[in-house]
Amino acid sequence: MGKQIKVALIGNPNTGKTSVFNALTGLNQKVGNYPGITVEKKEGICKLPRGVKAHILDLPGTYSLNASSLDENVVIELLLNRNDKDFPDVAIVISDVENLKRNLLLFTQIKDLEIPCILVINMADRMNYKGISLDIPYLEERLETKIALTSTRKNKGIEELKELIANYKELSVKPCLNASEIDKPYFDNLQKAFPNQLLYKLWLVITQDVNFGKTDRNEIDAVANFKTKSKADLKRLQQKETIKRYQFINDTLKKGQSIDLANAKDLRIKLDRILTHKFLGYAIFFIILLTIFQAIYDWSSVPMDFIDSIFASLSEWVKNSMPQGTFTSLLAEGIIPGLGGIVIFIPQIAFLFLFISVLEESGYMSRVVFLMDRVMRRFGLSGKSVVPLISGTACAIPAIMATRNIESWKERLITILVTPFTTCSARLPVYLIIISLVIPEGRIIGLGYQALTLMLLYLIGFGAAICSAYILNKILKIRSKTFFVVEMPNYKLPMFKNVALTVIEKTKSFVFGAGKIILAISIILWFLASFGPGEDFNNAEEIVKTEVQNQNLSDEDLQQKVASYKLEHSFIGLTGRAIEPVISPLGYDWKIGIAIVSSFAAREVFVGTLATIYSVGSDQEETIKNRMAGEINPILGGPLFNFASGISLLLFYAFAMQCMSTLAVVKRETNSWKWPILQLTIMSTFAYIVALIAFQLLK
Amino acid sequence: MQTTLAQLKRGERAIIVDVSSIYVPLKLLEMGCLPGNFVELLQVAPFADPMYLNINGAHLAIRKETALHIIIEKTNG
Numbered sequence: 044m045g046k047q048i049k050v051a052l053i054g055n056p057n058t059g060k061t062s063v064f065n066a067l068t069g070l071n072q073k074v075g076n077y078p079g080i081t082v083e084k085k086e087g088i089c090k091l092p093r094g095v096k097a098h099i100l101d102l103p104g105t106y107s108l109n110a111s112s113l114d115e116n117v118v119i120e121l122l123l124n125r126n127d128k129d130f131p132d133v134a135i136v137i138s139d140v141e142n143l144k145r146n147l148l149l150f151t152q153i154k155d156l157e158i159p160c161i162l163v164i165n166m167a168d169r170m171n172y173k174g175i176s177l178d179i180p181y182l183e184e185r186l187e188t189k190i191a192l193t194s195t196r197k198n199k200g201i202e203e204l205k206e207l208i209a210n211y212k213e214l215s216v217k218p219c220l221n222a223s224e225i226d227k228p229y230f231d232n233l234q235k236a237f238p239n240q241l242l243y244k245l246w247l248v249i250t251q252d253v254n255f256g257k258t259d260r261n262e263i264d265a266v267a268n269f270k271t272k273s274k275a276d277l278k279r280l281q282q283k284e285t286i287k288r289y290q291f292i293n294d295t296l297k298k299g300q301s302i303d304l305a306n307a308k309d310l311r312i313k314l315d316r317i318l319t320h321k322f323l324g325y326a327i328f329f330i331i332l333l334t335i336f337q338a339i340y341d342w343s344s345v346p347m348d349f350i351d352s353i354f355a356s357l358s359e360w361v362k363n364s365m366p367q368g369t370f371t372s373l374l375a376e377g378i379i380p381g382l383g384g385i386v387i388f389i390p391q392i393a394f395l396f397l398f399i400s401v402l403e404e405s406g407y408m409s410r411v412v413f414l415m416d417r418v419m420r421r422f423g424l425s426g427k428s429v430v431p432l433i434s435g436t437a438c439a440i441p442a443i444m445a446t447r448n449i450e451s452w453k454e455r456l457i458t459i460l461v462t463p464f465t466t467c468s469a470r471l472p473v474y475l476i477i478i479s480l481v482i483p484e485g486r487i488i489g490l491g492y493q494a495l496t497l498m499l500l501y502l503i504g505f506g507a508a509i510c511s512a513y514i515l516n517k518i519l520k521i522r523s524k525t526f527f528v529v530e531m532p533n534y535k536l537p538m539f540k541n542v543a544l545t546v547i548e549k550t551k552s553f554v555f556g557a558g559k560i561i562l563a564i565s566i567i568l569w570f571l572a573s574f575g576p577g578e579d580f581n582n583a584e585e586i587v588k589t590e591v592q593n594q595n596l597s598d599e600d601l602q603q604k605v606a607s608y609k610l611e612h613s614f615i616g617l618t619g620r621a622i623e624p625v626i627s628p629l630g631y632d633w634k635i636g637i638a639i640v641s642s643f644a645a646r647e648v649f650v651g652t653l654a655t656i657y658s659v660g661s662d663q664e665e666t667i668k669n670r671m672a673g674e675i676n677p678i679l680g681g682p683l684f685n686f687a688s689g690i691s692l693l694l695f696y697a698f699a700m701q702c703m704s705t706l707a708v709v710k711r712e713t714n715s716w717k718w719p720i721l722q723l724t725i726m727s728t729f730a731y732i733v734a735l736i737a738f739q740l741l742k
Numbered sequence: 743m744q745t746t747l748a749q750l751k752r753g754e755r756a757i758i759v760d761v762s763s764i765y766v767p768l769k770l771l772e773m774g775c776l777p778g779n780f781v782e783l784l785q786v787a788p789f790a791d792p793m794y795l796n797i798n799g800a801h802l803a804i805r806k807e808t809a810l811h812i813i814i815e816k817t818n819g
Contacts, residue, residue: 106769106772106773107768107769107772109768109769109772111767111768111769141799142799142800144774144798144799144800145772145773145774145798145799145800148772275763275764278763278764278768279763281768282761282763282768282771285768285771285772285776286776286777289774289776289779311801312784315784315785315794316785319785319787319794321787321788409803412803413785413787413792413794413803414787416787416791416792416803416805417787417788417789417791417792426792426803450767526766526767526770526804526805526807526808527792527803527804527805527808528767528769528770528773528802528803528804528808529792529802529803529804530773530800530801530802531794531801531802531803532801533801
């Protein structure tokens with residue numbers, strides 16, 4: 044196998060960059076992180092003509108090489124560092140035919156770095172519709188590049204693009220304009236001081252606000268002549284540079300592009316009139332949310348029941364067909380029920396990711412940002428906080444990372460701090476199982492009680508987020524410049540391939556990420572539940588036998604008694620007993636206590652833990668839900684999971700901060716332990732108090 | 743007549759005359775908010791804030807407080 048061509052995809056957000064990436068790599072892609080930071084790194088392999096292969100790196104979307112966020116920073120850091128192992132042999136700049144003017148700004152900047160460049164003009168299928176025609180040969184000449192006209196939707200132009208990548212060595216590396224004309228003496232001096240460096244690279248290093256390539260920067264600062272420019276001067280120069288670039292682009296497009304407005308049809312205007320309407324817009328948004336929650340409930344109930352019964356019979360099968368022993372018991376009572384507890388939620392989580400990715404892909408999410416900005420600002424948030432708050436319903440981790448495009452640090456910090464209140468998919472398993480136990484079935488105006496309860500819990504989550512934002516806004520004394528720019532992309536029918544890949548990728552990482560923790564915890568729990576110290580545990584059988592000597596119990600009942608006696612005196616039982624005084628005022632027994640403690644690692648462990656604990660004490664083939672329904676409250680009698688304790692548990696999980704990964708991400712994004720620790724203590728204390736009040740009022 | 747972008751009414755068009763480089767972020771300039779380019783107000787949220795604009799063909803929403811620092815000259819139609 045020969046050398047792979049290294050390709051980087053660069054482009055503005057909303058240009059269909061990901062679609063091009065998907066079209067080039069198909070399923071040959073993997074998502075990871077850049078080392079040390081939480082920016083998502085997408086890479087894949089693409090087969091080119093004549094047996095050549097290309098390694099494709101999908102860089103985060105950016106509007107220009109003047110970075111204003113961590114994600115954008117990744118792009119610049121890579122493009123400035125020729126020694127980086129990912130430094131591209133060829134850069135593909137993706138633009139969209141309707142926003143060519145703006146997209147070309149980034150293109151001219153990358154050309155200035157003298158990297159071989161291919162310009163992809165995507166969404167070409169919309170040209171007729173918009174009355175746009177392009178003079179490709181002229182544009183290629185003016186822009187010193189090769190152009191591929193593609194339509195990922197119609198699957199056109201991809202082969203031509205592959206051909207261009209394979210022949211990347213023929214591409215010109217000449218810049219298409221001379222930006223240094225904006226202040227010739229300054230740039231001449233700069234070049235004289237650093238004759239071996241690329242002028243535009245120097246300029247980028249000087250003007251970046253963000254800290255990157257520190258060494259380079261210090262080197263330049265060390266030469267006194269170049270500190271002469273004040274910040275304001277530099278900003279003015281950057282403005283001049285931008286104007287200069289646009290002049291070039293306008294001149295180029297005047298000849299290279301013609302738009303026949305008579306032929307242009309604009310669906311956007313009509314849709315926006317309704318979707319961003321002062322009243323209708325909000326009503327529609329609310330209806331969409333309502334539909335999503337109802338759908339998550341209704342559509343996933345069948346596959347979930349199916350998975351539940353599969354795991355119950357699998358566990359039973361292992362018990363019966365494998366030789367008895369410690370390993371069989373670990374498998375049947377520890378690992379299988381533990382994993383079953385997470386696999387069962389795949390349908391719901393997949394549906395949730397499906398809806399979120401459709402909202403994002405269609406362009407509707409930006410309208411929500413627009414509608415909500417004014418309202419959110421009142422609570423110290425930004426309209427852009429809506430996206431983290433909504434995607435927080437999938438998982439707080441990507442949601443907190445999605446706050447990076449919030450320009451004001453105060454608004455961003457508040458968003459980070461309150462996002463964990465939104466109902467993430469890890470809470471879903473806990474909610475669902477408790478709702479199905481304590482909330483009756485039945486419907487009111489077509490909506491199930493259970494679905495409504497779930498909806499209410501989501502609203503409580505948002506409510507808690509908003510209220511705490513309001514309080515934080517009053518308390519936090521941070522002055523930061525606020526500004527807000529949001530692009531309103533065109534409405535697009537979401538592409539099946541993109542949505543499907545997102546759903547698969549996200550569900551997979553959720554299941555495997557959670558799966559690892561759950562597997563580890565179920566093994567530990569099984570061990571703690573299967574062994575115990577001292578006489579009580581080891582002689583359980585004799586002790587129980589003497590106790591119930593005169594009761595004439597059947598063999599089966601006796602076994603049951605022995606098992607539960609053993610569990611109570613196992614390591615886990617003793618631990619549970621120890622914490623019982625703290626949690627019994629909330630209506631929980633020690634088994635729930637263990638589940639809560641173990642779910643401080645991750646919430647979704649709750650169900651798996653209960654499944655493991657209950658399964659080590661029973662021989663019957665039963666689903667997790669049935670086992671829980673059969674539990675009796677040791678102090679008050681009656682079912683353990685009744686309305687009062689159920690509501691108390693729901694509220695506890697709604698407010699408590701039980702996710703180590705989120706805390707780690709908050710630490711990374713805020714660069715301090717102060718905020719995650721504050722989050723953990725305040726949220727969990729609040730959760731305890733609310734759950735306590737709820738149980739005491741309802742019992 | 744020169745005024746600020748914040749005064750633009752729905753459906754009106756104008757030419758950008760000056761953009762304060764102190765109050766207006768570079769990002770907005772890079773998206774085409776530059777002297778000489780046209781701007782049209784497409785839609786406003788309640789309380790006329792934020793404003794949904796077509797600037798030089800780019801569709802953006804910005805807050806009123808930013809619009810105050812962009813000087814425009816209204817054109818007819």
